[in-house]
Amino acid sequence: MTNFDLRKLQYPIGEFNKPDVIDELIIKKWIADIENFPDNVESLTTDLNVDQLNWKYRPGGWTIKQVVHHCSDSHINSIIRFKLALTEDQPQIRPYFENRWAELHDSLDNDISDSLALLKALHSKWAKLLKSLSNIELDRKFIHPEHVNAISLKENIGLYAWHCNHHLQHIRQALKHKNSF
Numbered sequence: 001m002t003n004f005d006l007r008k009l010q011y012p013i014g015e016f017n018k019p020d021v022i023d024e025l026i027i028k029k030w031i032a033d034i035e036n037f038p039d040n041v042e043s044l045t046t047d048l049n050v051d052q053l054n055w056k057y058r059p060g061g062w063t064i065k066q067v068v069h070h071c072s073d074s075h076i077n078s079i080i081r082f083k084l085a086l087t088e089d090q091p092q093i094r095p096y097f098e099n100r101w102a103e104l105h106d107s108l109d110n111d112i113s114d115s116l117a118l119l120k121a122l123h124s125k126w127a128k129l130l131k132s133l134s135n136i137e138l139d140r141k142f143i144h145p146e147h148v149n150a151i152s153l154k155e156n157i158g159l160y161a162w163h164c165n166h167h168l169q170h171i172r173q174a175l176k177h178k179n180s181f
Helices: 003-009 026-045 064-087 113-132 153-178
Strands: none
Touching: 026 064, 026 113, 026 153, 064 113, 064 153
């Protein structure tokens, strides 16, 4: 497999590209992607056995169960970042080592039911918050120490809609390739 193929497996929907203009229609679509994510994950994983939960989406990539557990961890961090930006003046958020988190005991657990339940509750709460934001609030920002520019909440909504779709595609990829990596 060529490096291009591996990159395509790593980023099956491409990397996030912020549109030049983020309008109300785009934001509504992104919020819908975030809101529907837990149901989409559940529909893909509900009948999987332990062997299937341990299929990888690419060589050197995570297993399906690690992707699900990662999303609950990542999205907890995201909602906290939103709330920090809504209540503080351009706060600097704290990054974390997602690859290390994916190797912790809870991320290697073959039972994904806790992460699915967490995603359902979290995304319900998160979508309510996102739908309530005014244009002024959508323009609020936080600083990520790994990025040059501050990130607006409306951009971050797009980034996490992409994140949801990115990992849904990873699960689909793992199911398609049936542990051939």
